[in-house]
Amino acid sequence: MLRRSSARVKLRNLAFAAIAGMAVGVRAEAPLSLGEAMRTALQRSEEAQLLKEKESKLDAQKSGALSGALPFVQLYANAGRGSSPFDPSAIGVKNAPVFNPVMNRYGYGVQVNQAIYSFGRVGQAYKVADMALHSQAESNRRSRQQLELQTLDAFYGAVNARARTEVIKASLKRQGETVALMQSNFKMGAGQRSSVLLATSALKGLEPQRIRAESDADGARMALNRLVGRPVQGALELDTASAAESALPAVDTSESGIQKILESRPDLNGIQLQKEALSGIAREYRMLYLPSLGAQGKLGILAYKLNNQLTDVDKNLDWQIGVGLQWNIFDGFGQSSKAREYDSDARTLDLAGRQAWSYARIEIASSLREADAADTAYEAARQARDAAGDALQMLTEDFRSGKGQITDLLSAEEGMRNAELGVLGARYQKVRAKAALRVALGMELIEEGSK
Numbered sequence: 001m002l003r004r005s006s007a008r009v010k011l012r013n014l015a016f017a018a019i020a021g022m023a024v025g026v027r028a029e030a031p032l033s034l035g036e037a038m039r040t041a042l043q044r045s046e047e048a049q050l051l052k053e054k055e056s057k058l059d060a061q062k063s064g065a066l067s068g069a070l071p072f073v074q075l076y077a078n079a080g081r082g083s084s085p086f087d088p089s090a091i092g093v094k095n096a097p098v099f100n101p102v103m104n105r106y107g108y109g110v111q112v113n114q115a116i117y118s119f120g121r122v123g124q125a126y127k128v129a130d131m132a133l134h135s136q137a138e139s140n141r142r143s144r145q146q147l148e149l150q151t152l153d154a155f156y157g158a159v160n161a162r163a164r165t166e167v168i169k170a171s172l173k174r175q176g177e178t179v180a181l182m183q184s185n186f187k188m189g190a191g192q193r194s195s196v197l198l199a200t201s202a203l204k205g206l207e208p209q210r211i212r213a214e215s216d217a218d219g220a221r222m223a224l225n226r227l228v229g230r231p232v233q234g235a236l237e238l239d240t241a242s243a244a245e246s247a248l249p250a251v252d253t254s255e256s257g258i259q260k261i262l263e264s265r266p267d268l269n270g271i272q273l274q275k276e277a278l279s280g281i282a283r284e285y286r287m288l289y290l291p292s293l294g295a296q297g298k299l300g301i302l303a304y305k306l307n308n309q310l311t312d313v314d315k316n317l318d319w320q321i322g323v324g325l326q327w328n329i330f331d332g333f334g335q336s337s338k339a340r341e342y343d344s345d346a347r348t349l350d351l352a353g354r355q356a357w358s359y360a361r362i363e364i365a366s367s368l369r370e371a372d373a374a375d376t377a378y379e380a381a382r383q384a385r386d387a388a389g390d391a392l393q394m395l396t397e398d399f400r401s402g403k404g405q406i407t408d409l410l411s412a413e414e415g416m417r418n419a420e421l422g423v424l425g426a427r428y429q430k431v432r433a434k435a436a437l438r439v440a441l442g443m444e445l446i447e448e449g450s451k
Helices: 002-027 034-044 046-069 121-187 193-227 255-264 266-287 334-400 406-440
Strands: 072-083 102-117 292-303 317-326
Touching: 034 046, 034 121, 034 193, 046 121, 102 317, 121 193, 121 266, 121 334, 121 406, 193 406, 255 266, 255 334, 266 334, 334 406
Parallel strands: none
Antiparallel strands: 072 102, 102 292, 292 317
16 A cells, blocks of 8 residues: 555656746747747748748749640550441452451550650640749749738737837736725825726726736737647747847839839849739640641550450550641630630739739828838837826825816826827837838848848
8 A cells, every 4th residue: 555655645746847848948938029929820820821831832833834744644444345347458368358346355554655756745834833932932022021010010019019018017916005095085085086086987997997908918829829830729929029120121212113112122123023924824735736746655465365465565566656737727716715714814903903003102102101100100209108107196196185177197107108108109100100110111121131
């Protein structure tokens, strides 16, 4: 019995040690920085995986375009029963009747088809597939830039949600101290009951805000976890010290400078490449009216009995070699109709590209103004917070000394809370405006080598 208890104690200690080790490992995980969040999202998020699959599909199509230039090899084996008419005069026997014997047939072997000349169809298909792949690569590059911006939004959403919770908790603490002071004074015969009730009501009104803020913080944490490929419900520590905004990029706002920026935008390049690919597909369909020349070869055994005929190469060898020509002369305008459809798609995409080009110019101009405005708004928000803090401090001191009014103190407390929340929002807008400007310029938010 003593041994059994001792064994249980050892097992319990080992279990506690394992749990403690796991907890230490969790706590030892480094806080997530903004740069690391972006790099991880570009590797692990479902959005990034979908982009990779799009490129993988087009890369497979590009490889498949070469199949027309490679030999098509088949192994065959068959067995059956049938009849074939035979005219002996075909082998020089005159005046012999045509006969049609019914017999079993067994065959196996290999046959090869090889395109010799297709008037450029294979090369055209490969060229179109290559353009489509490059178009998708440019589109994916743009999507990765937007994914970086999405990660920044999620990161600051989590940071600000937590900070908002702390702001409300700090306000609750200050108002709780005020209410406690007023209740104490009222018990000693100082103050008015209506003032105590007013302060208590304001304090209770903050509690739902705290609950909502904590719920928002929890949702923001889960959203960021999902984006960076972590367990949604997992704990998440954020490295806010390294989340400072990047420097404002230098922008050449001259006409030539804007043109150079637009020419480097991956989304605009992707549209142009996609348009060229559609025009190439239309040309492919028109090329189907050109002839194609190919070679055919067959080598095998043809036997009529299940005996040594199946291995008798000398007497039962079945072979054929030759060339063939195929030429689609008329198909009811089917292929030409398909070509016109793709030509229309290419023209439509050209119009869409012109629109995108104009919208990109507007986006760059708006992003430049927004970045300048965000700097000014952030400084104004900081000054407003400092002023609100000074006002709250003075009114608190006056109230505690019996000079101030509770309504003024509550108003100042609300102003301080809103000012702190305003600084959080303004700081986020400042960081995001600079990041959005980089994306508008076709730039990544993190260095290419660090991805």
